Amino acid sequence: MNNLNELRAKCKEIYKQKLSRPRVVVGLGTCGIASGGDKVMAAIKKEVEARGLDVDVDFTSCIGMCYREPMVEVALPGAASVVYGDIFPDKVAQLLESHIVNKKPVYEWAAIQIPGEATPYEGIDIMEQSSYYGKQVRSVTSRLGRTNPEKIEEYIATGGYEGIEKCLQMERQAIIDEIKKSGLRGRGGGGFPTGNKWQFVYNTPGEKKYAVCNADEGDPGAFMDRSVLEGDPHSVLEGMMIAGLAIGADEGYIYCRAEYPLAIRRLNLAIAEAEKHGILGDKILGSNFSFRIKIKAGAGAFVCGEETALLNSIEGQRGMPRVRPPFPAISGLWAKPTCLNNVETYANVPFIIRKGADWYASMGTEKSKGSKVFCLTGKINNTGLAEVPMGITLREVIFNIAGGIQDGKKFKAVQSGGPSGGCLPEEKLDLSVDYDSLTAAGAIMGSGGLVVMDETTCMVDVAKFFLNFTQLESCGKCTPCREGTKRMLELLQKICDGKGELKDLDTLERLAKVIKSSALCGLGQTCPNPVLTTLRYFRKEYEAHIVDKRCPAGVCAALLCYVVVAEKCTGCGACLRACPAGAITGEKKEPHSIDTSKCIKCGACMTKCKFDAIIKA
Amino acid sequence: MASCACEKIDLTQEDAALDKLLDQYRDYRGGLIPVLQEAQNIYGYLPKEALQKIAKELNMPFSKVFGVVTFYAQFHLKPRGRYIARICLGTACHVRGGSKIFEAAKDHLGVDAGGTTEDLRFTLETVACIGACGLSPCMMIDEDTHGRLSPKVVGDILDKYE
Numbered sequence A: 001m002n003n004l005n006e007l008r009a010k011c012k013e014i015y016k017q018k019l020s021r022p023r024v025v026v027g028l029g030t031c032g033i034a035s036g037g038d039k040v041m042a043a044i045k046k047e048v049e050a051r052g053l054d055v056d057v058d059f060t061s062c063i064g065m066c067y068r069e070p071m072v073e074v075a076l077p078g079a080a081s082v083v084y085g086d087i088f089p090d091k092v093a094q095l096l097e098s099h100i101v102n103k104k105p106v107y108e109w110a111a112i113q114i115p116g117e118a119t120p121y122e123g124i125d126i127m128e129q130s131s132y133y134g135k136q137v138r139s140v141t142s143r144l145g146r147t148n149p150e151k152i153e154e155y156i157a158t159g160g161y162e163g164i165e166k167c168l169q170m171e172r173q174a175i176i177d178e179i180k181k182s183g184l185r186g187r188g189g190g191g192f193p194t195g196n197k198w199q200f201v202y203n204t205p206g207e208k209k210y211a212v213c214n215a216d217e218g219d220p221g222a223f224m225d226r227s228v229l230e231g232d233p234h235s236v237l238e239g240m241m242i243a244g245l246a247i248g249a250d251e252g253y254i255y256c257r258a259e260y261p262l263a264i265r266r267l268n269l270a271i272a273e274a275e276k277h278g279i280l281g282d283k284i285l286g287s288n289f290s291f292r293i294k295i296k297a298g299a300g301a302f303v304c305g306e307e308t309a310l311l312n313s314i315e316g317q318r319g320m321p322r323v324r325p326p327f328p329a330i331s332g333l334w335a336k337p338t339c340l341n342n343v344e345t346y347a348n349v350p351f352i353i354r355k356g357a358d359w360y361a362s363m364g365t366e367k368s369k370g371s372k373v374f375c376l377t378g379k380i381n382n383t384g385l386a387e388v389p390m391g392i393t394l395r396e397v398i399f400n401i402a403g404g405i406q407d408g409k410k411f412k413a414v415q416s417g418g419p420s421g422g423c424l425p426e427e428k429l430d431l432s433v434d435y436d437s438l439t440a441a442g443a444i445m446g447s448g449g450l451v452v453m454d455e456t457t458c459m460v461d462v463a464k465f466f467l468n469f470t471q472l473e474s475c476g477k478c479t480p481c482r483e484g485t486k487r488m489l490e491l492l493q494k495i496c497d498g499k500g501e502l503k504d505l506d507t508l509e510r511l512a513k514v515i516k517s518s519a520l521c522g523l524g525q526t527c528p529n530p531v532l533t534t535l536r537y538f539r540k541e542y543e544a545h546i547v548d549k550r551c552p553a554g555v556c557a558a559l560l561c562y563v564v565v566a567e568k569c570t571g572c573g574a575c576l577r578a579c580p581a582g583a584i585t586g587e588k589k590e591p592h593s594i595d596t597s598k599c600i601k602c603g604a605c606m607t608k609c610k611f612d613a614i615i616k617a
Numbered sequence B: 001m002a003s004c005a006c007e008k009i010d011l012t013q014e015d016a017a018l019d020k021l022l023d024q025y026r027d028y029r030g031g032l033i034p035v036l037q038e039a040q041n042i043y044g045y046l047p048k049e050a051l052q053k054i055a056k057e058l059n060m061p062f063s064k065v066f067g068v069v070t071f072y073a074q075f076h077l078k079p080r081g082r083y084i085a086r087i088c089l090g091t092a093c094h095v096r097g098g099s100k101i102f103e104a105a106k107d108h109l110g111v112d113a114g115g116t117t118e119d120l121r122f123t124l125e126t127v128a129c130i131g132a133c134g135l136s137p138c139m140m141i142d143e144d145t146h147g148r149l150s151p152k153v154v155g156d157i158l159d160k161y162e
């Protein structure tokens, strides 16, 4: 068998060369580009050329601090590398002048520094000690924002493809045993032990087997799979190859949602590069193992994230779930034994093989091992991507890493697990983040989206929002899921409109039970969860809507009245002109007033008032 | 016959592209969805004639092709705008005011969700998450993602797409 020693030495040399040169690196993940990273890149290139600076300009994926995008890293040989946040094109000239020409970082703009061997700068947070990264571990995300994802050399130089090389020397059963020992559980939501799943596929006899990667990531509020695909595509390929080798598959599919064009592009590039180096394809590294990977772009249906619907979709059918058993491990893609795992699950595999199952199992709790990547979004200060050891508390994640609630508002709830998950209140913040604790509290770990809500979020509205989503996405195969979700949505709408009755709450609970117990797939089995958890933890808010006809968060339009605060009103008349219903009266320069019987609650007056004199109450 | 020659040439060009596409996928397992995706790229939508041809060439009943087309949100049976503006109404965007962004886009373009402007410049759609939740509220115009939106800037961004 050939080994990678020669290629690895060459890659290490190339990578060392890169690190020994002055360089400016722009974060160009989807987030970085969306916040203007490509314009920053253009500005940097122009400035470097105009001044004839001796620096390399490169790009990376996202380091995870979405709230500071666009981010630019500047590094001089032998000095700590500094990552700057909020670098818009107008800051580029000053940044290069100071840091590259005068060799002095711009302290005020620096987010973090990564000293490596060098002496750290004083006055800039060191990454591992910073408030955002201090409590994180970086394993699956270790290359994100650090290497160029479009260069296989950088993957190989940083330990990439050591895992498959090692596995090619191992017994197939030994690979599976190693994964079992690590305690890795599926990161796609279900949390099924990955080693056991591989064992099933291994045990199923068959000439032809498949390894499939679920990159559908349909959960709104979740983007960790996208970040891994964009930032470290080779790790996913390597994980799939190891799975293929272990279970006896020679073909793999990645089912990636079409909303992620950059991820698909980088995956295609990674596949082509790996094939070029003989790492992927026929007789990998001169062994008897052949493996090919194809990409399938999803066509926009949430239910296709469900494993059997996904397989139907790859086969070119309508993406409807199949009856299980038989499980995909027995009869999957084109009725062949199939191992199906999530992006992050596969991406963990090379790290486990390289660093050992014991290292992996040393992180986390008794039953949830390792680390998990979360997406922190909603009404928090620091939105972004965070990889934390299992067992950390929600409070630490929300108040330390995510920096607490925006605008000094009060925390109300955190939604975990997307449309299948639940909303947890303040009292549950000390809960340990692991599969079992979250499930016990009525939420689920899910794929890793954490959407934080503050006092201005209405929980009935949130429940309605999720039901609307699942109602649209139900594939329609099971009547209770198809019709029941519609009825639940109607009831929630009725409550938000101020026409609810207390008995509706019982009906909601009853419908939820029926849907859960009769559903064929995970969508129906879990979609009532947002309603059930909000009813469990925020019942008072439902009651306020029903009994007092009041929306405490001030969201449900039908329950609100627009009123003028006389003390603040200057009598400018802007609201009066904006009102389509003629509900506002008042003399010039005198406080105006709103006739609630005429008001249609369009909110136009409130938007127009420059003096914050109109409030919803 | 006095039919417009340029249009005719255009059509045959597209039909030729479809023929080529079908040749590539004739013996490809599970090829229906990729064929539909690429056919939609060719025509901008999926005309009935194209679907009939796909069914015939891939040797499957028209009802099956139609069933797949109507199942997935991505496929369209009517002509669409040159640009597709997709406003995110996913959870993260919802709690940060995604619906106001949608209203702003709707007002600016004068069409509702699923509608196409008369000049065929834009089709307005909603989407449940485009994976840029850290920058919510967001929207996607074709393959460009725009984040940290406010209702005020939406019109200006849309206007940049001619």
Ligand SMILES: Cc1cc2nc3c(=O)[nH]c(=O)nc-3n(C[C@H](O)[C@H](O)[C@H](O)COP(=O)(O)O)c2cc1C
Binding pocket: A185, A186, A187, A188, A189, A190, A191, A192, A214, A215, A216, A217, A218, A219, A302, A303, A304, A305, A306, A307, A308, A340, A341, A342, A343, A345, A346, A447, A521, A522, A523
């Ligand atoms: C409605 C529904 C949507 C799902 N969406 C996803 C998804 O987007 N990504 C994913 O990895 N798993 C998703 N799953 C879970 C998959 O069915 C499956 O359990 C998972 O991909 C297995 O991989 P794992 O063991 O590595 O987690 C979904 C499940 C259901 C019921």
Ligand code: SF4
Binding pocket: A303, A320, A321, A473, A474, A475, A476, A477, A478, A479, A481, A482, A519, A520, A521, A522, A523, A524, A525
């Ligand atoms: S539970 Fe709902 S989504 Fe799942 S198969 Fe039944 S109808 Fe379809």
Ligand code: SF4
Binding pocket: A564, A568, A569, A570, A571, A572, A573, A574, A575, A576, A591, A592, A608, A609, A610, A611, A612, A613, A614
């Ligand atoms: S716009 Fe505001 S300040 Fe002006 S009249 Fe109306 S309420 Fe008063």
Ligand code: SF4
Binding pocket: A562, A575, A578, A579, A580, A581, A582, A583, A584, A594, A598, A599, A600, A601, A602, A603, A604, A605, A606
């Ligand atoms: S909410 Fe609309 S209808 Fe009511 S007073 Fe204001 S502008 Fe007039």
Ligand code: FES
Binding pocket: A029, A030, A031, A032, A061, A062, A063, A064, A065, A066, A067, A069, A223, A227, A384, A385, B134
């Ligand atoms: S900054 Fe890249 S994921 Fe948001």
Ligand code: FES
Binding pocket: A220, A221, A222, B088, B089, B090, B091, B092, B093, B094, B128, B129, B130, B131, B132, B133, B134, B136, B137, B138
């Ligand atoms: S919820 Fe809007 S981008 Fe994710």
